[in-house]
Amino acid sequence: MQYLLMIYGDEAAMGAATAEQGKAMGEAYARFTQDIVKSGHLKGGDKLKQSSTATTIRRGDGKSLVTDGPFAETREQLSGYYIVEAHDLDEALAIAQNIPFSSGAVEVRPIDSLSRMY
Template structure:
């Protein structure tokens, strides 16, 4: 079964990190990504640009409305994701707990919907 592991963190923490801290974070994510690739769990994954680059789209009465930024302001922002293949929720939770961002932010684990044809 596929699970989406959504990584949430406070953007301000990364913005205030010095170059050495950013390099360490990048190395941790690189090592984690390599480990799940080698284990066969990895399907896809990427980091996201800051919420200041986001645009929210809504359609009301047939008209597209856009707003700069995310839909809602929160303490933690969506920073990236991994799409993984795991035999069950416990395996997906174990993978999520190893994501470096789990130490300072949170990881939402959500099963991917399966559509019957």
């Protein structure tokens, strides 16, 4: 089964990091990514541009509204994701535990590939 590991963090705090801290975090993510490539778990993933680049479509009452910015105002923004292959939720959680984020959260969600219409 595939799982989506969504990484949430505080963009302001990430932007305030020193060059040395940013380099260390980048190296930690590179090591983590290499590890899950070698283990065969990685199926995809990317770092996302800042939430200020997002555009959101909201629907209600039969109308669509397109707005700049992320879906919701929060202290944490979605900053990246991995798609991994795991036998079960426990294995997906074990993989997610190794993501080198220093604050924020990682949401682990199963991908419903059985519902694909293509």
